[in-house]
Amino acid sequence: MPSASTQASTVAPVDADTRLAPGRPGYRRTNLALFAASLAVFALLYSTQALLPDVSAAYGVTASAASWTVSAATGALALCVLPLSALSERFGRRAMMTGSLAVAVAVGLLVPFAPSIESMVALRAVQGAALAGVPASAMAYLAEEVRPKALIAAIGLFVAGNSIGGMSGRVVTGWAAQLGGWRVGLAAVGLMAAVCAVAFRLLLPKARHFTPGTLNPAALARTVKGHLADPLLLRLYAIGALFMTVFGAVYTVIGYRLVEEPFSLPQGVIGSIFLIYLVGTASSAVAGKLVARLGRRGALYLAVATTTAGLLLSLAETLSGVLAGLVLITAGFFAGHAVASSSVSRTATTGRAQASALYQSAYYLGSSAGGTLGAVAFHSGGWAGTVLLGLVAVLGVVSVTLYGTHRARVELKAEARERDRETGRESREIGRETYNRTGAPSVLRA
16 A cells, blocks of 8 residues: 555646646636737727728818828827826736726717717727727736746737737728618627627636736836837837838728729728738738748848838739739738837847837827828829838838848947957966966066
8 A cells, every 4th residue: 555655746746826828717718808809909999991981971071181080099099008008007907908998999889970070080089098908908917817838829819809800890890881881880890899898808817916016107217218218129119110101001091092993892892801901910920930030130121022012013003903912011011010019029128018018109100190191192192192101111111120230230340349359358468477477577477
């Protein structure tokens, strides 16, 4: 009969790590909850984008005026990500995300009844500010509640919800608008987001590893100042903003182009164009392999080349040419965004949450600028004007990346010279010690 010590040795060790992992209670619910939240956020954020031609016609405004219904939301989100990330440190990630979704959905159900373009833009700005609470808190929630080995998969599902939510929101609004008008389209996406928000609240487990912090604006300001003083982080923020300028301009204006001659597409079909987002999901997934093979700068150059080819191809007067151009633009944008955003986390050694929040701010400011400037360019020069704006932004990405390459070479040469000096100094010291040991005059040993 085995002894007590033998029996004790056969008992499986107790897993002291209570964080979530595949197979543990709550892991699947957490993933589904944050996927639902991500769907709601990005369906609401870009809900008016596929409907801009109808919004212009309903209110009697230009494309640039209507584009503010997108730019106001993305701009407000960009401005609020950082402060809301700080508030989530004090009040909790779960509470912040719940409150953000509740406010955003409530506003989303009011947007279809906006009596004027000004009131719609104001409502969309409030909605964008509210939505900022989800991306500001979601990554931190996952980092605290999920084991490191399972974290990449969990974040991947959340990011997939971003692209699928943005795509589905546009498709739903497009087809609902074709059946019942643009206000019905906005109401449909509002209801869809409401269902996602309820599912999020019911599914998301209570946080078990969150420790409330104190609001320290001075410390936050120091961290942000440190990140903004880092040249590499600044370049990454600029790259994210410039890539998003291209993407925001193209997808804000594409509906105006396709509704006109020679295409004359119905609203439902135009909304379905956003299914091309699935290409972006795939290109994001292979971005890591590109970096491993080409390096970070090589992957960025490939993303730039792909985006540029897509912009030029989209000038074609055939639907197949335009669609092929959109596929390349989308693939290039998502690949470049994935490379830049992942590099931020690797570059920041402290305050990673704030570094990521600053990247998101730059990213959505780029979206806001791209939507507005793209519409102005379209109003002034047609689709060619929008493409020209995109090419200028792409040239900006190339310039920033080339400057980064130049700085890296300068720093490497400086390090090499310093190593040579250190090596020479060590050689001289060794030589002096050898000379002293072999009978050098005492004045040399002094």
